[in-house]
Amino acid sequence: MSAIKIEILGSGCKKCHQLEANARTAVSTLGIEAEVAHITDSIEIAKRGILSTPALAVNGKVVSKGKLISPAEIEQLLAP
Numbered sequence: 001m002s003a004i005k006i007e008i009l010g011s012g013c014k015k016c017h018q019l020e021a022n023a024r025t026a027v028s029t030l031g032i033e034a035e036v037a038h039i040t041d042s043i044e045i046a047k048r049g050i051l052s053t054p055a056l057a058v059n060g061k062v063v064s065k066g067k068l069i070s071p072a073e074i075e076q077l078l079a080p
Contacts (some may be wrong), residue, residue, distance in 0.1 A: 004034040004078060005060070009045045010053035012038070015068045019054040026074035034078070 006023050010016030020038050027034045039045065045053065052066035056074070063077050 004032060004058060006034050006036045006078075007057040007060075008036070008038045009048065009050055009055040009057060009062075009065075010038075010040065011042070012040045013053070016040075016054040019056060019068055022069065022071045023056065023074050025071040026078060029071065030075055030078060032078065 004027075006027070008016060008020045008023060010019070016038070020036060023036050027036065045055070048055075048057070048062060050062065050065050054068060055065035056063055056069065056077075058077060064073075
């Protein structure tokens with residue numbers, strides 16, 4: 001099975017960094033293999049139709065935008 005790709009989309013604000021930390025916590029708690037990337041390019045963010053950040057994408061699909069979600073919420077999104 002290939003690793004899950006998690007992307008944090010945002011300018012690099014405090015909430016964006018916290019969302020990245022929450023995603024890493026969720027990955028660690030679940031004990032899964034995942035690549036976590038932080039995308040700060042405003043053009044790339046706009047291409048994906050995201051108007052408010054932070055946003056979270058899993059395997060290319062935006063699953064949350066405009067809010068900071070908890071590690072537990074992220075775990076539910078990642079669970080098989």
